[in-house]
Amino acid sequence: MGKFLPLEKAVKNLVVDGATIAFAGSGGRASYSFAYELIRQHMQHLTFCSAGTGAVILDLLAGAGVVDRAEIAFTLTNSRNIRRMIEGHRSRRLAIEDYSNLAMSFRFMAAALDLPFMPIRSLRGSDIERRRGFVGDHKIKEVVSPFLSERVALVPPCSPDVVVMHAQEVDEDGNVRIVGPVGSDDWTLKAGKKVVITAEKLIDSKITRKDPNNSFFPGIRVDAVVIVPWGAHPSALPRFYRSDYEFLNELTQRSDSDRSFREWLDEWVYGIKSHASYVAKLGRTRLQTLKSGTSFKSG
Template sequence: MAIVHEIIRQRIGQLHLVMHSGSQAMDLLVGAGLVDLLEIAYGANGRLAPTCVRFRRAVQEGTLRIEDYSNYQMTLRFMAGAMGAPFLPTYSGLGSDIIEKWGFDSQFRERTPEISLRKAVVIEDPFSREKQHVVLVPAVNPDVTIIHVQKAAEDGTTRIEGLTFADIEQARASKHVIVSCEELVSPDELRQDPWCNSLPHVIVDAVVHQPFGAHPTACYRYYDYDMKHLEEYREIAADDERFRDYLEHYVLGAHAFDEYLRLIGDEQLDRLRASLGLGYARRDLL
């Protein structure tokens, strides 16, 4: 989230986002008017917003071009990109509208070189006697991947604790990788248990040390979701003027992420700190 705030402050626009799952970070970028194209599987804030508010509005108003895939398909697309393969096969999507309905039509794909010529292709399995159909999904190689992790070293070695989702595949598929981290540790510390590390230093271009860098979302073993802030955001995001005020107060008016965290307040941040036994905060404290 810290890097997303900086992108908004610098007004880096006309973005083409490719995401496995997007929530608050994606919604802020879309709401700030910085995203032109979006390829995604999931865009929501869980039970607080089954569809992210600014994202939904942009799609409904036609100001955002979007292509949707299943979560598994997006993971395979990143995996194909990481492998250097042009595509990978799957059964995911067979019989669904994900295959039949395209957000980017053929004409748009023809004139837009950064996206694949086709969303997906269904073929018969050439190795099977039963002529089973399979779906081919295209590889994707982002220019830049941004991830937030628990620990990283100055040399770029990165450790994700807990579920990695598609972060590793996406990072390995990308031309450049920027990592923000809760703890900046020495390379020697990460070498003690090298099998726990997620990304090697050779693929990471930059490391940003930013505690609470995923707020108001969660970081396993460090802090939980800020439900109070997210609930307030859901109401604010539904109104254009209030959303602009939110950006001005929390993002544009805060010249660094630490200033944003001061607006949240130490007392609230302390409530979010994870229990060592649970990995998340106790619900009675949130």
């Protein structure tokens, strides 16, 4: 149980200013609780990496001054902090290197397999290939295949200093169990130099040993575990709770200006000492409403 830490200590011990951090968690398993704690501890100059997970988290971190650079597949049209930074309406700017979902997934895969690059067909001739930011010439390379004599694009590995994901369950050994879409989460976690799992629920290791095929990621590869109920809020967590669209809509509206966003941070992040206090502020009625109708069927 030595890898089990409080949220505050997990951030303090594993993340340093200037680090590269990736958020895994397809289908609603992004760790908002970890993102809030990054803001609360005034982390700076982070680089954010994602294959399509955590677009709202990126807007939060960028707006709070935590993230300077991003290597991402996309962001959202309602990412208003990012828009102001890109358009020069803020003193701080956000540097973005744009890839596709597949390209970022391949970059994590390359790092996970300890490969120097990964070939990809879909980028050649696209604006993603032509437009280059802070990565410059090392964003994408083209070579002639030694086997087929055709040109192919290559993307570099992406090996974040820390990868964070929220999970439904984790056992005492750190073995991770999830429900819902997987996406590129496995490759993203394996690409990280350090892995942090925030989890909704702690389960007995006997459950894992009895049903090992339902384990998603091995505890031996996990560096820190934090048990954080409602750790993915305001996103959904299959089998536990639905997305809190009322909360997300309010966040979008209050991101309209630097002043209103700062007031939102003061209310929901800086003014709250812990994630437990955040959950208490949400209120029992709201939480019960989000829990209703959360069954998940696969297939």
